[in-house]
Amino acid sequence: MENRYDRYKDSGIAWIGVIPEHWEVRKGKNIFKKEERPVRDFDEIVTCFRNGEVTLRSNRRIDGFTNAVKEIGYQGVRKGDLVIHNMDAFAGAIGVSDSDGKSTPVYSICTPRNDTEANTYYYAYLLRSYALGGVIQSLAKGIRERSTDFRYKEFGELFYQQPPLAEQQAIADYLDRRCSEIDELIALQEEMITKLQSYKQSVITEAVTRGLDKNVPLKDSGIDWIGKIPEHWNCTAFKRLLLEPMQYGANEPAEECDYNNPRYIRITDIKEDRTLRDDTFKSLPLEKAKDYILSKGDLLFARSGATVGKTFLYNEDNAACFAGYLIKAKCNKKKLVPNFVFYYTLSNIYQNWKNSIFIQSTIQNIGADKYSSMPIIVPPLAEQQAIADYLDQRCSEIDELIALKQQKIEKLKEYKKSLIFECVTGKRKVS
Template identity: 45%
Template sequence: MTDDLTQMDYPRYESYKDSGVDWLGEIPEEWSTEKGKWLFNKMDRSIRKDDGIVTCFRDGEVTLRSNRRTDGFTNALKEHGYQGIRKGDLVIHQMDAFAGAIGVSDSEGKSTPVYSVCVPKEPDRISPHYYMYFMRSMALRGFILSLAKGIRERSTDFRYNDFAKLDLPLPPYDTQIKITEFIEYKTTQIDQAITLKQQQIAKLEEYKQIIIQNAVTKGLNPDVPMKDSGVDWIGNIPEHWVLKRLKYILSERNERSKNGEEPLFMMSQKHGLVVRSEYHEKAEVALSNIDNKIVYKNDLVFNKLKAHLGVFFKSNINYRGLVSPDYAVYKCKAYIDDVKFLETLFRNPEYIKQFIIRATGIVEGLIRLYTSELFDLHVAVPPPKEQKEILSYIEAQSSKIDTAVNIIQQEINRLKEYKTILINQAVTGKIKVS
């Protein structure tokens, strides 16, 4: 997408002049430039007894931590150097500014000294919201990162002294307000469109899961006669399917590497079972892979600690490799030709529930599913030919839905890109807003 929005019915200002700033280029004739230190003062307020903690997030929201979330944070043992923040302050996160953590506070409270808290020298001449959008635009286009690294090698810090030295555009105050209102109006429209498309994706993903689960539990013929499986949580199954415990279908492969020289595999919830070196070249690995478990193509690999999270995959890799000794590796013994059928079936919420019920442990994140418990589960098995038909159907339907999802995701990406460009063009005066 081009950075030129003037082709989309956005007018330009009547005349332009050279700003004298290389990275800013031309600005409207009636605009000027000024260094950050002449526009904003850095505040260092004392904190008040009941002040809550204010956090500056990467999406530009500056608010009380309790307004957003409390998990994932660690409280400082001592609030040394904490400073007061007031509603309307421009806040710059020294370490995260490069990622967009710049915003105007909607709350009163206190913050870590790693934030630069700025207030306009002349409130009737300077809009913090305009400069928030301007600075975030700089960040999201990579300027702040390049500037920070240019000042401090191998550092992404962007401090108040760096901000103070920047030459910034200074539009007339009423123009700053117009630009802010325009951006808020247009971004609200764009964000609403993005939300609708994300909802479309969610519905498609839900529909895909319904198709998959119906296929592996009921088959492809909706008119086939059904029978009671005799297992409450499985319910009715096609009359010609057979019910078997997994111990009659799978056997555990416990073959170990003698020299540790086979390729090391890893499990990715996004990509499945993959060759580790192809995804994490610099990842730390054990000094020796001797005694790691060997995996062959069409084996089913379980992370026994995370089976309840769906971390189990068939190996589609054409050669044998190694996985952690803590994983369980299973091979087909009878009734199932392609363990992809079981991998797909086990993603059924009812099977996930059974994994949780049968796993051993104290807390959910540290429960282990032992082979004896897994093998006690029942599985409804179609005839071999029907298994292949079901897997082919699932692959075809999933491909269609994934294609539709990808198209919508591309539309979302274009909307996000458009929003970024629109904000940049507005705050730099490349388009005139009203």
């Protein structure tokens, strides 16, 4: 490894291993003390996030947060404090506050016992590195019954590396700079993924609303949010193209995992790329599943919650049934190609329709009645198939590009994680 120190020694702590010869090892309670400051009237709430950011809640838009009626046990936080989320530290919720404010008792607020011995930014990097590497969780199992509970008492009893203060500062500064550069590269890849996803949606929308012939005459569809469509296409209610009324899924809890029984598909099983998760497999006994068995080409629509409108095209070889928060549509394949409809639900036109439904209701819920009445553009059957085949090819190409970007992001994240670990533990010398 490049930039190693000249000499190393055994730290005397099995899970720490060797450290640079001039570094020390000390318990957390001998490096930091826990603060218990009073709260001031003007203090705003400080929140610690899993990415290590510690900032005022007002600095970030956070859905789902509500202020407590009584702020019991709140404590003062100052800029530069080391903040540890007692219940979420294992996931990386450790950092240095960028603001003065107040926090709930779920946080341990720590400051150095001696400013000439400890740099909070270095120790934030060190603690987060151990947390994301599973060290805190594995060690905490032997300390408390709850493996994710990491209060000041636990923090204080563990041993940590202690380089000279100037070296701590140099490591923190180096990591700030390098991590910022890596984060910029990650953000660039994420921006490119967003653009590719937007382009993919535009390709889908263009194909399902205008077809593959750019010179075909157009006509007004009669619906504002659809606009013009090819002259020989029709626009009708979805229910007129189905073999049977749309069906709600089984109202059964997901309990067993028996691969000999039909898979029980729930909203949470459907990933953003519209494939099924492998790690959430649940099944239903055939007796309970028999009325909800899926056939190839069946479409599932999510009917409520944050995922309302999400769709899934069932083309699996293994038997499956579906849960109550999903609604099944069985296309009349003499009139409608299921894959064409699936792509239709990925288009901007479908999003426009969903938005028009939500405008009419304060609750984001789309039932079978609304899905059945959904206007849908209908090309001739052969043209539907040609469009679906074309989109299979084009979307596959775009998805491959997206996958490459995602792989780059994962490699960058792994490199960042490795770089931090090597620097804070003395495996790499920062000059």
